[in-house]
Amino acid sequence: MNILIVDDESVIREGIKRTIQRAYPQYGIYLAANPEEVVQILRSRPIEIILTDILMPGMTGLELMKLSKPSYPHIKWVIISAYSEFAYAKEAVRLGAVDYLLKPIGKDMLLEMIDKLEGKIGREAEIIKESEMLQTNLKFLREAVFRRWASGLDIGGMDIASVIANHPKFQLIMVKMESDKVLHLEHFIIDNVLTELIAQYGKGFATSFDAKSLLGLITMDESRSMRNMLEELRIHLKKYLRVPFQILHTEVIHEFSAVASEVLQMNQNAISHEFEYYATGGSQVIEVALQYIKTYYHTPLSLEKVASIVYLNPVYFSQVFKQKTGYGFKEYVIQLRMEQAKQLLLHPQLKLADISERVGYQDVKHFTQVFRKSFNITPTGYRHEQRTEIRTNDGSLKFPSITENV
Template sequence: MFRILITDDEPMIRMGLAKMIKQAGLFDCEIRQAAHGEEALQVVEAFQPHILFTDIRMPTMDGIELCRRLSEQGRSMRIIVVSGYSDFEYARACMDYGVKRYLLKPVGRQELHELLLKLRATEEEKPNLSLVPVRELNDWAMRLESAIWELRLPDVKELLEAWSRRYPAFSLMPEQTAELFQEMLELIVARMNARGNGTLNLPHDIFVSVSHNKYFESLAYAIEMLMSRIKERRSGKRKHPVEEAKAYLEENLRREVSLEEIAAKLGLNPSYFSQLFKQTTGQTFIQYRIRSKMELAKRMLEQPGNRITDISYEVGYADHPHFTKTFKKITGLTPSEYRSRLGIE
């Protein structure tokens, strides 16, 4: 049975998160709650949770101090920070204490479900890396992330060479080695995202191999891709990712642009992008896309020379009845009725 602890100073958030975890049905679990970090430390001592969800801003003891204390105690639980988009810079300190997973408030069922699946796989299927000190792994990740962020390629190469001399001392099996390198990569990306925009995703996963060189080749290639993305973003002034997404969608309203397509274009994790888009616009991506298409249709309907069937195709609806139904759902009028209101026959 999995033991889960939820720490937040708002009772409704604690109870809501606990309810969603139970309803997901992925864990046979016991869930306990704490109102702040100090209470959480007491619960951890007696409860020994496998997974901890914690807010950042709490009275008495905040989430960062809680993570620091748990790290000092050598606790091996998985920690998920639940924060607002504006708290990412503040949450950066958590990287030093092994935190590499985040949920964006308000927490959605789909995002939570995906995270729980990953946590279940991590806890049930992967070997235990207790032979690798958490502090040391965090230190290597911190040094590598700093060199990557500052585009210091010689230092990156030097750190990878030093790591290649160090990690054999842990005497890990191939499966454990793959997890170790994956953990390193995830920590690096998490530290980068905590710098403020949270918009980089993993270039790829690191898989089990019989060759030690393969692990380093895979890690080096991932780092190369990360550095390339950083260079690309710094070549011009970058807008807020949601504004970029909206602009891209406006340019492509005549076809069915998917959330995954835009997320990939922006270098975002689709799940994270979905949360961020809804939090920023108040609408899901699909809702926004449909409304944008109908706004374009309205502008085209205002031009007497445009036939309604042609407009339907122009906004990406090959099925004309479906277009009519959608337009009426959004505007309250059929396309013909909308034109009649404008005095256009």
């Protein structure tokens, strides 16, 4: 039996692994720190049990379970969390979790739960797994054939007569993403959401088309609306995807031979089609980013690094940041650093090199250039100017505490 442990804290992952391995050395134990790693393991290993934390970067354990269920219905899910709110437990059970454990997990309780699940899995699970493996292999074969057909390539004599017969009229849906990173998790999300919606609204299938896009083929039920399906798809993708995306679709197609030209047309339309972005909570996300910047402004800060803190695509983060603050990211960081530098320059005991380092510049010359560009005066000139201005009535100099405004 194979068990996957999902938690962003390595100490917890390793602790659970040691406990299970000592009692069940014959089991295969796999570890994942985030949903991306989960997807890659699920695609390469037959997993029977997943123990997952509720709160993880980018996606909750409950969301991960909900998205994975259609593709891996045989897996037994156990939710682990330090949060004992009843709402979590209730939702976990509703989604099909077989158990819910609170941190810190007692060894006896953990092993008792594993022993109970082992009995549930048995021969029935093996039969289900074999059936699912067959379905998965058929899916991959269909994907490969349809991808070549949609690209206008030769399919090597493969028979697609049954597909054509099942879909005398159909529509195509394309979801395209924009990102510089490898999109394993995003493909997994779109595939599962699109497959589930196609089953709800008609019949058909979803397939990966290339590294940044997926295709869905659907014959709609007469009583269902493509508009409603696309809106539901958009809502799900805005909730789960962390990269910009586009949704394109065709009108009703009656000839399979038209698939390649329709796909080509959608790709051409995508050039002028606006990207959409996931529901970020807007101001709340930027508040988190601003707090991080204010705390770590003295360290090397990049747009990409801060965007990753709030799980946003850097391009989108830059746009939202400008919209919410009125400043570009780089402009904001420089202004914050320079304002802090002005406060530090009021302290004569601090050398210019110390101040430069405190506000995130290792090179004093660079710091001086940025300061002068910001205030049209050098740091030394500003310090001299301020020393003159803050003389008290008796002629003595008065400086603020060195901890003020820093």
